[in-house]
Amino acid sequence: MSQQAEKNNHYLLSNWKPENAAFWEKKGKPIARRNLVISVACLLLAFCVWMLFSAVAVNLNKVGFNFSTDQLFMLTALPSLSGAILRVPYSFMVPIFGGRYWTVLSTVILIVPCVWLGIAVQNTATPYEIFIVIALLCGFAGANFASSMGNISFFFPKAKQGSALGINGGLGNLGVSVMQMVAPVVIFLPMFTFLGVHGVSQEDGSSLFLANAAWIWAPLLLLATLAAFFGMNDIASSKATIASQLPVLKRLHLWLLSLLYLATFGSFIGFSAGFAMLSKTQFPDVNILHLAFFGPLIGALARSAGGVISDKLGGVRVTLVNFIFMALFTALLFLTLPGSGSGSFTAFYLVFMGLFLTAGLGSGSTFQMIAVIFRQITVYRVKLRGGTDEQAQKEAVTDTAAALGFISAIGAVGGFFIPKAFGTSLAMTGSPVGAMKVFLVFYIVCVFITWLVYGRRQKHVKS
Secondary structure, three states, X not given: OOHHHHHHOXXXXXOOOOOOHHHHHHHHHXXXXXXXXXXXXXXXXXXXXXXXXXXXXXXXXXXOOOOOHHHHHHHXXXXXXXXXXXXXXXXXXXHHHOHHHHHHHHHHOOXXXXXXXXXXXXXXXXXXXXXXXXXXXXXXXXXXXXXXXXXXXXXXXXXHHHXXXXXXXXXXXXXXXXXXXXXXXXXXXXXXXXXXXXOEEOOOOOEEOOOHHHHOOHHHHHHHHHHHHHHOOEEHHHOOOXXXXXXXXXXHHHHHHHXXXXXXXXXXXXXXXXXXXHHHHHXXXXXXXXXXXXXXHHHHHHHHHHHHHHHHHOHHHHHHHHHHHXXXXXXXXXXXXXXXXXXXXXXXXXXXXXXXXXXHHHHHHHHHHHHHHHHHHHHHHHHHOOOOHHHHHHHHHHHHHHHHHHHHHHHHHHHHHHXXXXXXXXXXXXXXXXXXXXXHHHHHHHHHHHHHHHHHHHXXXXX
């Protein structure tokens, strides 16, 4: 962008210095907060779209389709697969195009899978392959997380990044719960009959308007797009090329922290996608759709708390304790399943809520670790080669944003792996126990990685 264009663009912040206390208090804070609020709204709706199939898949056979359990699990898993892959290019977009422009584009395109899914569920002749395509398109919503978190990291000083990222990610994650709370209600309401939506009669005498679960988000996405266009800002200093962001891939910490984030956020999004279907297979007499939203709600709120707590106690300490509890809850889950345990839905549900809680807390704490560690690494590297404080801080911001994007991409793979693992385990053995054993071992491995690599040098990575 030319200097003249920059002058004519009143949405562009050409002199952004959040680490300057006077600038932050006088000018920076209200601008950062406004961008954060709009970012949260856009990200929340993105998560609603990303997890659409977690509510829709459970009801597809109720409106006349005849898909197998493994096929339905696959539909819940696919958005996380495409979302994870797309997070890599999405992580580059903010430094290239600007946070405002990219938020507008990445939000408005989500209207497409919502509208298409609403049309597809009304025709029982719609082939399974079409639902696969729509599920993959829903993954574009999941990719928004990488660009959104990277963008928000530019607005806040390092002392506030854990809290800001926790709020953006946590309240954004809340979209999963919002969708799972709203969808089971709206699908029984004749909301879009004026557009030709007809309900499908159910055994209890009610009518199911499944298209509502998808179409309800389209007007809200349009409003969020307009809010981003008129209310958000671009930061001139955040501009960077793809080439300048790629070196973070050479750092071992990127891959180690990706593994930890896969265990936390990957678990959150994977459990969110697969919990309803898993509950239905294990406890078919329970109407899980009225209860499924509570887990993602706990996890999303816990993520915000995890960021705040980590700013005070250190992300390493919080993450280490959290992984211990994740392993413990996974072990307890074996005792609640039919066949291998008591077969108690109440116990199953409560233990799973514990998993959602710890997955959410860990998502916030690991993200705080990423921001802290990569900032320290970059500052040290720049100072070592004789760079100034200003150069060090600028590179640290760019590297941190790139790392957040890459790591969030890898973390999202869990959203595919977990429901797919449940589906495969059920198809092969009739039980989810095989998949759960893998999760348990993985969490134990993460305990040791956190302690061995970061826990023993906590003084150096805490702040």
